[in-house]
Amino acid sequence: MGVEIRVEGLRKSFGRQVIWEDVSLTIPAGEISALLGPSGTGKSVFLKNLVGLLRPDRGHIYVGGGDVPRLRESDLYALRRQFGVLFQDGALFGSMNLYDNIAFPLREHTKKGEAEIRRIVLEKMEMVGLSGSERKLPGEISGGMKKRAGLARALVLDPEIILADEPDSGLDPVRTAYLNQLFVDLNTRLGATFLIVTHDIGTARVLPDNLGLLFRRGLVMFGPREMVLSSTHPAVNQFFNARRQGPIGMAEEKDLAEVAAESAPQSMPAPIPPQLMPSDGGLRPAMRRPGEWLREHRVTPPPGSFIDDEGRNWLTDWDALAAQRQRR
Numbered sequence: 020m021g022v023e024i025r026v027e028g029l030r031k032s033f034g035r036q037v038i039w040e041d042v043s044l045t046i047p048a049g050e051i052s053a054l055l056g057p058s059g060t061g062k063s064v065f066l067k068n069l070v071g072l073l074r075p076d077r078g079h080i081y082v083g084g085g086d087v088p089r090l091r092e093s094d095l096y097a098l099r100r101q102f103g104v105l106f107q108d109g110a111l112f113g114s115m116n117l118y119d120n121i122a123f124p125l126r127e128h129t130k131k132g133e134a135e136i137r138r139i140v141l142e143k144m145e146m147v148g149l150s151g152s153e154r155k156l157p158g159e160i161s162g163g164m165k166k167r168a169g170l171a172r173a174l175v176l177d178p179e180i181i182l183a184d185e186p187d188s189g190l191d192p193v194r195t196a197y198l199n200q201l202f203v204d205l206n207t208r209l210g211a212t213f214l215i216v217t218h219d220i221g222t223a224r225v226l227p228d229n230l231g232l233l234f235r236r237g238l239v240m241f242g243p244r245e246m247v248l249s250s251t252h253p254a255v256n257q258f259f260n261a262r263r264q265g266p267i268g269m270a271e272e273k274d275l276a277e278v279a280a281e282s283a284p285q286s287m288p289a290p291i292p293p294q295l296m297p298s299d300g301g302l303r304p305a306m307r308r309p310g311e312w313l314r315e316h317r318v319t320p321p322p323g324s325f326i327d328d329e330g331r332n333w334l335t336d337w338d339a340l341a342a343q344r345q346r347r
């Protein structure tokens with residue numbers, strides 16, 4: 020039911036370019052986490068370190084007992100089978116139809132027969148809503164379908180951990196909403212650990228259990244969604260509320276004089292929206308009670324938080340809402 024990833028003191032550079040100095044965080048098992056940050060802060064590099072495609076200068080990445088940077092090539096191969104990775108463009112082979120693309124990891128990494136492969140491929144295609152598109156070539160389908168095909172391929176080896184690098188890039192808002200719902204439903208069904216890199220603030224605000232921000236060669240914050248979205252930390256507040264005022268500038272970092280000269284005072288965090296729920300009407304095992312982190316830490320939510328589209332307040336109406344969903 021999902022595997023925890025524990026990162027300690029990670030540093031990565033390319034020549035004289037330091038990407039980050041000292042990244043430490045624990046990505047909880049079975050939960051959905053999202054990692055954000057301005058362009059070039061090393062989000063993709065971070066994912067590649069997790070699966071051992073890049074090696075850090077120093078630090079540890081503990082996954083299921085092993086320390087990824089210190090694994091031998093053969094152990095790394097076994098470790099990678101625990102991961103399902105969705106690359107930015109879906110990384111599909113253009114000359115293969117969707118069926119063969121999705122079957123590829125099974126043919127490469129297992130000794131399963133074609134009947135078994137067929138069962139798995141059709142099951143995963145059904146999960147991501149691609150039934151009937153088996154014979155289509157990647158060039159014949161939309162961007163959203165490519166992402167879903169890439170996701171189906173990432174799922175065929177039943178991974179404990181799913182990494183997705185900007186799965187929503189280039190998608191329209193409606194397709195992004197469908198993809199986010201798919202992540203919620205897959206997490207409910209599979210219980211795998213999800214780490215999603217995204218630039219989409221809308222996604223970051225409603226999808227994950229945990230949020231992180233990379234900036235200034237480090238991890239500024241990582242923790243429960245409620246902690247990050249209620250934070251008044253200047254960079255966190257600026258980024259997750261998509262504001263111009265704050266330390267993040269066009270070329271990554273503003274200088275101090277520029278920040279001091281800003282006329283607008285720092286604003287309050289925006290209301291925290293309710294989290295996405297599974298579409299089958301049930302509850303997600305990893306989901307925490309709304310407002311739990313805020314209450315535990317005596318933080319007052321920004322006004323208007325946790326009100327859903329139907330006008331219900333999840334802080335006051337949660338027991339009734341949860342009971343209703345549990346009865347289904």
Ligand SMILES: Nc1ncnc2c1ncn2[C@@H]1O[C@H](COP(=O)(O)OP(=O)(O)OP(=O)(O)O)[C@@H](O)[C@H]1O
Binds near residue numbers: 056058060063064
């Ligand atoms: N293999 C590599 N060799 C040298 N430099 C690299 C390599 N991979 C990444 N970089 C550099 O590391 C920095 C971070 O890159 P990365 O792609 O991780 O950023 P990112 O945060 O994912 O950006 P974006 O949001 O724009 O996708 C960039 O400056 C990039 O040029």
